[in-house]
Amino acid sequence: MHDDIDLAGLQRGTRLLILDVDGVLTDGALFLGDAGEQYKAFHSRDGHGLRMAMDEGLEVAILTGRQSAVVEHRLQDLGIRHCIQGRRDKGEALTQLLQQTGHRADEAAFVGDDVVDLPAMRRVGLGIAVGDAHPFVRQHAQWVTTAGGGRGAVREVCEDLLAARGRLEAVLESYLHA
Secondary structure (H helix, E strand, O other): OOOOOOHHHHHHOOOEEEEOOOOOOOOOOOEEOOOOOEEOOOOHHHHHHHHHHHHOOOEEEEEOOOOOHHHHHHHHHHOOOEEEOOOOOHHHHHHHHHHHHOOOHHHEEEEEOOHHHHHHHOOOOEEEEOOOOOHHHHHHOOEEOOOOOOOOHHHHHHHHHHHHOOOHHHHHHHHHOO
8 A cells, every 4th residue: 555645545535436346345255156157146235335326426337257147136226337347457457447438547446356457456546456366466556454355345345435425424424214
């Protein structure tokens, strides 16, 4: 992590949050059935953090190296519209995703966990590694979460981005009056 950056400023400037899936939205474990079907476990609090952030105007997108119908189902459930799956060339895929969303790289944050994520992480305004990311990825991230992938890291990112905008307290308190 870099001590000489203005993390709060980068967080406030984030308009697009891009997430890897395996190792970020999940703990990285891959469950395969006898017929080749895939199963993934997503943390419900991560999902709610994404919904809170999207309700506050943050756009969310997915950029993952694997292709999975399970991911499509989860994104549909969360209301995430932008997704690129099955791309190991995450630097090139990032360019495509930025064109789709109309955002500049400096307005985007990318959350990753492994070396394949570095080309995208290093091109955006805010490169984030989950707490249990590969050590080389953590070394090159501008921000490392306390929580691990699939264990609340995405919720941590969402809440910290809302806090940087001065919105977290109001968002949380709104549940007291719902």
